[in-house]
Amino acid sequence: MNTTMFVYGSELQGRGHVTTTDLQFGSLTTIIGIVAFIGGLLNLYLIKKLKMFHSAFGFFWGARTAGELGIDFVYLAYTGPVTILQVANIPARIGIFFYHFGFAFTYIQCVMHWAIALNRLVAVWLPLRYGRIFNKKLCITVVVFICVKAIAIVALFIVFPLLCSGTGIINFVTFTKIAYIRITSKAAYNQRDFKRDVRLFTVGVVQDVVMVGIVAYTVYVNNAQNISDTGILVSYDGLVFINIVNTISMVFFNPECRRNSGAWAKCYCS
Secondary structure, eight states: OOOOOOTTTTEEEOSSSSHHHHHHHHHHHHHHHHHHHHHHHHHHHHHHHGGGGGSHHHHHHHHHHHHHHHHHHHHIIIIIIHHHHHHHHOOOHHHHHHHHHHHHHHHHHHHHHHHHHHHHHHHOOOTTTHHSSHHHHHHHHHHHHHHHHHHHHHHTTTTOGGGGGGHHHHHHHHHHHHOOOOOOOOEEEEOHHHHHHHHHHHHHHHHHHHHHHHHHHHHHHHSSSSSOHHHHHHHHHHHHHHHHHHHHHHHHOOOHHHHHHHHHHHHHHH
């Protein structure tokens, strides 16, 4: 029987000495966090700059990006550096704070993706009612409600694994309408506004595929007896990697974003 006295918060501490693996994983985590954080800033820049995002979709996407930035900050400012340094005297409250901080923003990001999926559903199925349904008052109410709910849920230590996977059902229903219009009305499919809606829908689908894949693999890794280095890396940095993919897909699928990304990069680097 192990009679060692448990010290509160010890599970949040480093070992006090650093290994090569710590340096490798910690450095990679910090770099991924920095890249994802910069990508989130690019998203906010594009949302503010481009008129196509001055809509309910852009407002929701901006709120979701704010959730990403909160997670990215935890990885670049805490998770990565602590892994590198393996500090053994970190106050327990600091680790608990960063956990709550990161999980709250994770919840905001995840639930905002539900709002985005529903937004695309209405845009494709009910385009004539879109403006009346997603008015300014509703959009603000949704975002405020999600943020308040995130704080309440984190305070109660409630965790919803695979919560985001439900958006796949919503996106499938949206896809059936897009496919129907593509088959029955070439003129409607080729309309500028509809093509834009399809591109924005595609951005959300890319996140769904990557997100569900990484979360499912993480669940598998957490229940496996023998974990490979790749498994540890995915479970450790997968969430932030999703944020990087979101920025890449947003730029890749939207020519307006590609044109303005270059200008942002020049301004950021100068």
